[in-house]
Amino acid sequence: MQIGSSNIASHGIASYGGAHRHEEREEESQSRVRNVGHAGKDATSVTLSPEAQRALESAKPAAKEKLGPNELSEEQEREVAELKARDAEVRTHEQAHVAAGGGYINGGITYEFQRGPDNQQYAIGGHVSIDTAPIAGDPERTIQKAETVRRAALAPAEPSGADRQVAAKATRTAAAARTEIAVKAQEEAAEAKEKAAAKRDEDGESQGARPSVHASHALASYAMAA
Numbered sequence: 238m239q240i241g242s243s244n245i246a247s248h249g250i251a252s253y254g255g256a257h258r259h260e261e262r263e264e265e266s267q268s269r270v271r272n273v274g275h276a277g278k279d280a281t282s283v284t285l286s287p288e289a290q291r292a293l294e295s296a297k298p299a300a301k302e303k304l305g306p307n308e309l310s311e312e313q314e315r316e317v318a319e320l321k322a323r324d325a326e327v328r329t330h331e332q333a334h335v336a337a338g339g340g341y342i343n344g345g346i347t348y349e350f351q352r353g354p355d356n357q358q359y360a361i362g363g364h365v366s367i368d369t370a371p372i373a374g375d376p377e378r379t380i381q382k383a384e385t386v387r388r389a390a391l392a393p394a395e396p397s398g399a400d401r402q403v404a405a406k407a408t409r410t411a412a413a414a415r416t417e418i419a420v421k422a423q424e425e426a427a428e429a430k431e432k433a434a435a436k437r438d439e440d441g442e443s444q445g446a447r448p449s450v451h452a453s454h455a456l457a458s459y460a461m462a463a
Contacts, residue, residue: 313354320351320359327360330393334365334400338389341368341382364399369406376414376421383411 309317331346342365349362369386371379387407390400 309354317353317355317357320353320361323361324359327363330395330397331363331365333392333394334367334389337385337392338365338367339385341386341389342366343368367403369403369410371410371414376417379414380411383407383414387411 327348331348335342335346344366346363346365348360350358351361353359367386367389369383372382384407387404390396390404390407393400396404
């Protein structure tokens with residue numbers, strides 16, 4: 238827009254008309270006298286004083302380079318270049334999540350767009366949803382899943398703060414599953430030990446109630462003697 242240039246031109250003309258009105262009238266009178274015999278030739282000619290000429294020259298707007306309808310200024314071109322770089326970075330980031338997340342990725346990638354000076358849409362942000370819940374009753378598979386989720390969260394070259402939070406949660410999930418496995422192993426070991434001790438006690442009681450071989454022979458001899 239050229240509002241400033243228009244205002245400058247208007248002020249210059251107005252100043253000329255106010256400051257030199259008296260001189261203009263005298264100049265017009267002299268011009269009429271000089272041209273009275275040449276109305277057919279010079280009726281449309283206008284003679285300006287030197288002051289008026291300088292005022293009009295200073296009022297001319299500065300020449301500006303005009304851009305075509307599809308051309309961008311240097312500033313707009315820089316903005317488009319930045320948007321293109323950001324778009325490529327965002328898409329690479331989100332695709333790294335999807336590639337590493339496998340079947341635990343829920344749905345596709347959701348992008349946030351911004352329209353550039355060239356009227357094109359550029360991705361400036363994005364996210365994907367990933368299932369981080371443990372697998373109930375199966376700590377071994379939970380550990381495998383948590384490790385996959387962690388790799389997916391940290392897959393991009395520069396993980397975001399949200400990515401690191403997901404990775405930390407996956408690490409805690411895997412640690413809890415390992416603790417569950419260890420506790421279960423201890424419980425099973427203690428249960429097996431108790432069963433072994435109970436079996437030994439049962440075997441010992443059975444042996445104590447049964448007469449020994451020598452005792453049996455002694456009883457038989459005593460019976461014969463009687």
